[in-house]
Amino acid sequence: MSVTRLSFPYGESIQWFSPEQISELPDSPLSEWLLSSGSLTQKLRSHCTKFEVKILGEGTITPFNGEFPTQRQAWVREVLLCLDGVAWIFARTLIPANLLDKKETEFLTLGTRPLGELLFSSDNFTPGKIEIAHFTPCHRLAQLTESIKQPVTQELWGRRRYFSYDDEQLIVSETFLPAARKIIEQM
């Protein structure tokens, strides 16, 4: 899989909804994956022999309009979560400067360890409500799916959660890539 950090950020401005606002969620089991409350990393690990985090990019950049209204800039981490060499999830995490200052070492030295190992191992992070999105990528994310040989032939489904730490919040969004949807729908 050859992806380049030169195109970071890959993420796109997406409209998120609470599950109740969406008239038609996808059929189970995809809907269960979207709404599962625990660590996605743990769930993914149970469906593969080799789990990998491929970093697409990390850095302090400006969030999209409306993505993080209280923050003019944020530390953004974009990764692919890969199961046995197949990219299943495009994940985009936004961390405000105040929170980064509090947990700088943990976040900046995470590397290819999954963020979930930090967020779910420490009881200081509290996951919030899950929001859902379905969209057709049209910019760099579309190019990314092409570059990993997963052309988009139908809308992508994704989920987003706020995690609270003291009086700060970070945002984690996870988009299920075509290969993941194909495998999940055959479960």
Ligand SMILES: C=C(O[C@@H]1C=C(C(=O)O)C=C[C@H]1O)C(=O)O
């Ligand atoms: C939040 C979690 O961490 C996962 C790992 C991520 C990373 O390493 O950047 C990003 C999103 C998640 O899918 C989780 O496991 O639920």
